[in-house]
Amino acid sequence: MARVYLSLGSNQNRDHYIRQGLDALIQAFACLNLSSVYESEAVGFSGDAFYNLVVGLDTSLSVAQLSALLKGIEDANGRDRSAPRFCGRTLDIDILTYDQAAGEIDSVRLPRAEILKNAFVLQPLAEIAGAEVHPVVGATYAELWQAYAGQQKLWPVKFEWRETLLPARIKI
């Protein structure tokens, strides 16, 4: 089994698509660890604000199998692959880490560089995996998030539907 962390983001019909993404992950995996959902301004382009969260899970899927599964979930949720990289997103699911893998595996770059760049990734990752060590930097996510101080900090968003996920093998 590999320990995996995923980043979910949406800035179009955000409640709907984040919920859809989580429902699909619940169907696919035995147990999910969910961070809070955070709202932040779009980084890298001007557009609607995003909701982001991080999900932790254990899987026996390979990186290639996991990547294909996640692309399928994105596609089923209106993802337009012809759109430019920095534009609105119905649902984006990225693999942040896969155990301690480092490098390009089956066209997936690990660990994902955005962990060290963006509060909307690092803050929720530190929330649910603060004691775990970044595969390349060697510091824990809690340490990395502390070092990020002074830059953008995000605040959790209250989700009415979050509690409704509780019966579904979810650790919040």
Ligand SMILES: Nc1ncnc2c1ncn2[C@@H]1O[C@H](COP(=O)(O)OP(=O)(O)OP(=O)(O)O)[C@@H](O)[C@H]1O
């Ligand atoms: N860590 C990763 N997680 C998911 N896909 C990755 C990763 N690294 C490389 N890829 C591959 O790169 C392709 C482009 O993905 P990438 O996430 O870089 O761009 P994007 O999804 O268009 O933009 P973004 O995720 O920044 O919104 C994906 O289809 C996937 O095959």
Ligand SMILES: Nc1nc2c(c(=O)[nH]1)N=C(CO)CN2
């Ligand atoms: N706040 C925020 N900004 C972004 C995000 C995102 O998920 N959250 N994703 C992007 C493209 O992947 C570009 N900009």
